[in-house]
Amino acid sequence: MKPDKPGSRRKKIILYYVTAIVLPGIILGYMACRGIRNDQALREKESRRKLEINSQAFFTAIDSGFVRFMNEQTTDSMLSASGKGDPSLLALFVRDSSGSKRLITHQLLYLPADLMTVDPGQSRQPANLKEGQRLEFAEHRFPDALRFYQDKALKTADTAMKIQALVASARLYNKMNQPDRAKALYEEIRRDYQGSLLNGEIPLGLIAGLEILKINHATGEKDEMRINSRQYLELLLYPPCEYDKNQFDLFYQSFKEIVRETDTVIDSLFAEIDTQKARTDYLIRILSEQDLIANSSNSRFTDSKNGIISTPVNTAELTAVCLSWDKDNGTHTGMVIDFQAYLISESEKLIRKLDPDSSINVKIEDNNGNLISSRVIAEETGYLSFPFPENFPKWKLLLSENRPGFLATLMKAGSGIYLLAFILIVLFMLLGFVFILYTLNVELRLNKLKSEFISNVSHELKSPLTSIRMMTEMLHHNRVETEERKSAYYSAMLEESEHLSHLIDNILDFSRIDEDRKKYEFIDIDLDKLTRQFLKSIREMIKETGFDIRYSCPDKVPVIKADSNAILQVLYNLVDNAIKFSGKSRQIDINLVSGDNELQLCVKDYGIGISAKDQEKVFERFYRCGEPQRSGIRGSGIGLTIVKRIVEDHKGHLTLESKPGEGSTFCVHLPVNKNSEP
Ligand code: ADP
Numbered sequence: 134m135k136p137d138k139p140g141s142r143r144k145k146i147i148l149y150y151v152t153a154i155v156l157p158g159i160i161l162g163y164m165a166c167r168g169i170r171n172d173q174a175l176r177e178k179e180s181r182r183k184l185e186i187n188s189q190a191f192f193t194a195i196d197s198g199f200v201r202f203m204n205e206q207t208t209d210s211m212l213s214a215s216g217k218g219d220p221s222l223l224a225l226f227v228r229d230s231s232g233s234k235r236l237i238t239h240q241l242l243y244l245p246a247d248l249m250t251v252d253p254g255q256s257r258q259p260a261n262l263k264e265g266q267r268l269e270f271a272e273h274r275f276p277d278a279l280r281f282y283q284d285k286a287l288k289t290a291d292t293a294m295k296i297q298a299l300v301a302s303a304r305l306y307n308k309m310n311q312p313d314r315a316k317a318l319y320e321e322i323r324r325d326y327q328g329s330l331l332n333g334e335i336p337l338g339l340i341a342g343l344e345i346l347k348i349n350h351a352t353g354e355k356d357e358m359r360i361n362s363r364q365y366l367e368l369l370l371y372p373p374c375e376y377d378k379n380q381f382d383l384f385y386q387s388f389k390e391i392v393r394e395t396d397t398v399i400d401s402l403f404a405e406i407d408t409q410k411a412r413t414d415y416l417i418r419i420l421s422e423q424d425l426i427a428n429s430s431n432s433r434f435t436d437s438k439n440g441i442i443s444t445p446v447n448t449a450e451l452t453a454v455c456l457s458w459d460k461d462n463g464t465h466t467g468m469v470i471d472f473q474a475y476l477i478s479e480s481e482k483l484i485r486k487l488d489p490d491s492s493i494n495v496k497i498e499d500n501n502g503n504l505i506s507s508r509v510i511a512e513e514t515g516y517l518s519f520p521f522p523e524n525f526p527k528w529k530l531l532l533s534e535n536r537p538g539f540l541a542t543l544m545k546a547g548s549g550i551y552l553l554a555f556i557l558i559v560l561f562m563l564l565g566f567v568f569i570l571y572t573l574n575v576e577l578r579l580n581k582l583k584s585e586f587i588s589n590v591s592h593e594l595k596s597p598l599t600s601i602r603m604m605t606e607m608l609h610h611n612r613v614e615t616e617e618r619k620s621a622y623y624s625a626m627l628e629e630s631e632h633l634s635h636l637i638d639n640i641l642d643f644s645r646i647d648e649d650r651k652k653y654e655f656i657d658i659d660l661d662k663l664t665r666q667f668l669k670s671i672r673e674m675i676k677e678t679g680f681d682i683r684y685s686c687p688d689k690v691p692v693i694k695a696d697s698n699a700i701l702q703v704l705y706n707l708v709d710n711a712i713k714f715s716g717k718s719r720q721i722d723i724n725l726v727s728g729d730n731e732l733q734l735c736v737k738d739y740g741i742g743i744s745a746k747d748q749e750k751v752f753e754r755f756y757r758c759g760e761p762q763r764s765g766i767r768g769s770g771i772g773l774t775i776v777k778r779i780v781e782d783h784k785g786h787l788t789l790e791s792k793p794g795e796g797s798t799f800c801v802h803l804p805v806n807k808n809s810e811p
Contacts, residue, residue, distance in 0.1 A: 146572045154565035158558050165554035181517065184532040187493055188519035191530060194483045195476075199443060200436040202475075203456050203468055206238070221474035223412075223453060226420055230463030236420070240471075242372060242406070242413045243381040245421065250375060261285070262297055269305065279305040296326055296337060303344065316348045328373035336376050338368050339384045346391050355394070362392050366402040370409060381410075408450075415450040419469060433524035443524040445472075447500065452526045472526050473505055480506045496531040510535045582755030582770065589757075589769045593636050596767070597629035628674050635705055636769070642702065643771040646778045647754075653696035653782060660732055660803070661690040661725055663697055667704045668723070679719050680712060686725035691805040693732055699779045706772040707736040707799050713766050715740035718796070731785070732803050739796040748789055752777045776801075 206225055224239040226248075236248040262285060268278035279302055286298035299322055306315035319341040327338035342365040349358035365388060369381070385406070395403070435443040439458065446453040446469070454475075456468040476497055484495050485508075496507040496516065505528070516531040604622045613619045645651040668684055704723075711721045718739040726733040743751060747758045755770040776799075780787050784804050791797035 158561045161558050180534045184517050196435045221471045223469040223471050226467040228465040243378045245417050275309050312348045319344045411450040445526045447526040484508045494533045498529045500527045586755045597633045601629050655694045657692045658695050661686045682721045684723045687727045693805050703776045706776050711738035733800050735800040737798040742793040743791040
C-alpha cells in the first residue's frame with residue numbers, strides 16, 4: 134500500500150485539477166472575454182459609423198429623389214397638361230415671368246379663384262333657351278316648356294345648351310310631379326356630364342346627385358338613397374372638375390340637410406372629406422404664400438445647382454415638403470409633396486438601393502412615434518435614431534445593424550481565435566469534469582475496498598488466534614483428557630497457525646508487491662516435484678474436510694526457472710480459493726500440462742463459479758465478489774492480486790475459465806526453455 138496519508142490523494146487531485154484545468158480555464162476565459170469585449174466595442178463603433186453613413190446617404194437620396202421627382206413631374210405635367218400627377222404630389226404650381234399663376238396638378242377639393250382654369254363668367258344663360266324659360270316661369274305652361282327643352286336638347290350641337298336643356302327638362306318633370314322621369318334624367322346627366330359645369334361654375338355631377346337624393350328622400354327610397362349618398366360623397370372627395378370653395382360648401386351643406394341617416398361607409402367618407410378639407414385650406418394658404426414658405430427659417434437647398442429649395446410643413450393638417458424652384462427664365466415652380474405618401478412609396482426602393490445585402494433594419498417614425506414605413510429583416514434591439522434634416526418634417530430614421538448569430542459572430546471575431554479559446558475552455562472543463570468524476574469514483578471504490586480489507590484481515594487474523602489461544606489454555610490447564618483429543622488439538626493448532634502464517638505471508642507480499650519491493654530467487658525447479666510436495670502438506674492440512682484433490686501430470690516435465698516459495702504461494706492461494714468457493718462439492722483437480730514453450734498448472738474446482746462481469750475484476754486488489762462476502766466466506770481480496778503479480782514477474786500469465794454454479798479453472802502459464810533468468 135502507498136504510504137499516502139488519508140485524504141492527501143484527494144488534495145493532490147484537487148491541486149492537479151486547479152492547476153491543470155481551473156487556472157488555464159480562467160486565464161483562457163479571461164483572455165477570450167477581453168478579446169470578445171474589445172472586438173464587440175470595435176464592431177459597435179464600426180456599426181455606428183456604418184449606420185451614420187447610411188442615414189446620411191438615405192437623406193441625400195431623398196433630396197435627390199425630390200429633384201428627380203420635380204423634374205419628372207414638371208416636364209410630364211407641362212407636356213401632357215393633364216393635371217393627373219403622382220399620388221404623393223399634392224400640388225404643382227407654376228408662375229411665369231409675367232406673374233400669371235397656373236396650378237398644373239393638385240389634390241385639392243376646391244380651388245382658389247385665381248388658380249381656376251375655367252372662367253365662371255363664360256356661357257351664362259344661352260339666349261336661345263329664353264322661350265322655354267318664358268313658358269316655364271312666366272306662363273307656367275310646363276308641358277309646352279318641357280317639349281321646348283326636349284326639342285332643344287335633341288337638336289342642338291352645343292354641349293352647354295344641351296346641358297341647360299336637359300337640366301331644365303328634369304326640373305320640369307319634377308314640377309309636373311313625375312319624380313321617376315326626373316330621377317332618370319338626372320341619373321343620365323350625372324353619368325354623362327359628371328365633369329362638366331353648369332353655367333361655367335356649378336358642378337353638374339353634384340347638382341344631379343343632389344337632385345336624385347332629394348327625390349330619394351321624397352319618395353322614401355332609403356337603400357337607393359344610401360347608394361346615391363356614397364356616390365355623391367365620392368364625387369365631393371375626388372372632384373372631376375374645378376369649382377370654388379363656395380360651391381363645395383353649398384353642396385356639402387345641402388347634402389347634410391337632406392341626408393340625415395348615415396352608415397359606416399358614409400361616416401368614414403365624411404371623415405375623409407373633413408380631413409381633406411382642412412388639408413385643402415392649408416394647401417391653398419401655402420400656394421398663395423409660396424415665396425414666403427420658401428424663405429422660412431427651415432428652408433434648405435435641396436439642390437443648390439438648380440436652386441431648388443425645400444421647406445418642411447409639419448402641422449396637424451399636413452406633413453409635407455414644399456419645393457420651390459426659380460428658373461433663369463423667370464418661371465417659379467412650386468411643389469407640395471405629401472411626405473408620408475412619398476416615403477411609403479419610395480423608401481423601400483431607396484433602402485434596397487442603399488443596402489442591397491440587407492444588412493440593416495430600417496424604421497421610419499413620425500414625430501408622434503408612429504411607424505410610417507419599415508424594412509426589418511430580423512427584429513433587433515439597439516436601433517440608432519437619426520432625426521431627418523431640417524428641410525424635412527421632424528421625423529426619425531431608426532437604423533440597426535442586422536447582426537449575424539452568436540456563432541457567426543464568434544467565427545468572424547479575430548480570425549477564429551476566440552472560437553478556439555471557447556472550444557479549449559469547454560474542452561478543458563469537460564475533461565476536468567470527467568477526470569474528477571473518474572478519480573473520485575476510483576478513490577471512493579478504493580476507500581471502500583480498503584476498509585473492507587482491513588475488517589476482513591482483522592477478522593481473518595482474529596479467528597485462528599482465538600481458537601489457538603483457547604486450545605493452548607485447555608492444554609495448559611490439563612483440561613484435555615485423552616491423548617487422542619490432545620493430538621487433535623495439536624493438529625488443529627498447527628493448521629490454524631499454518632493458515633495464519635499464509636495469511637501474514639500474503640499481507641507482507643502484497644505490501645512488497647504494491648511497493649515494488651518483492652524479491653525473487655530464480656532457480657531451476659521441477660514443478661511436478663514442487664506440486665507434489667505442496668499436495669502432501671495441503672492434504673495433511675485439510676484431511677478433516679473431506680476434500681479430494683486429484684493431481685495429473687505429463688511423463689516428462691521440463692525444468693523451469695522460478696522462485697519456489699513464490700510458486701508455492703501461488704498454489705496455496707489458488708487451492709485455498711478452490712476449497713473456499715467449492716460450495717457443496719468436495720472435488721478439486723490440479724493438472725500440470727506441458728505445452729509449447731510453457732507449462733500450465735491448472736487448479737479446477739466444481740464450486741460456485743464466477744460471473745463473467747466479476748471475472749474481469751477478481752484480479753484487482755481488495756476485490757471480492759458479492760456472493761462470498763454475503764455468505765461469510767473468509768478472505769481479504771488480495772490473494773489473486775498476488776498470484777497474478779507473481780506469475781507476471783515470472784514472465785507468465787494467468788487465465789480463468791468459470792461459469793456460475795459449475796466451477797472455475799485458474800491456469801498459471803509459465804514459460805520454459807529460458808536459459809537466462811526471467
Ligand atoms: P479472497 O481472500 O476473497 O479469496 P482473492 O483475491 O483470492 O481474495 O479472490 C478474490 C475473489 O475472487 C474472491 O473473494 C472470490 O469472490 C473470487 N474467487 C476466487 N477464486 C474463486 C473460485 N475458485 N471460485 C469462485 N470464486 C472465486
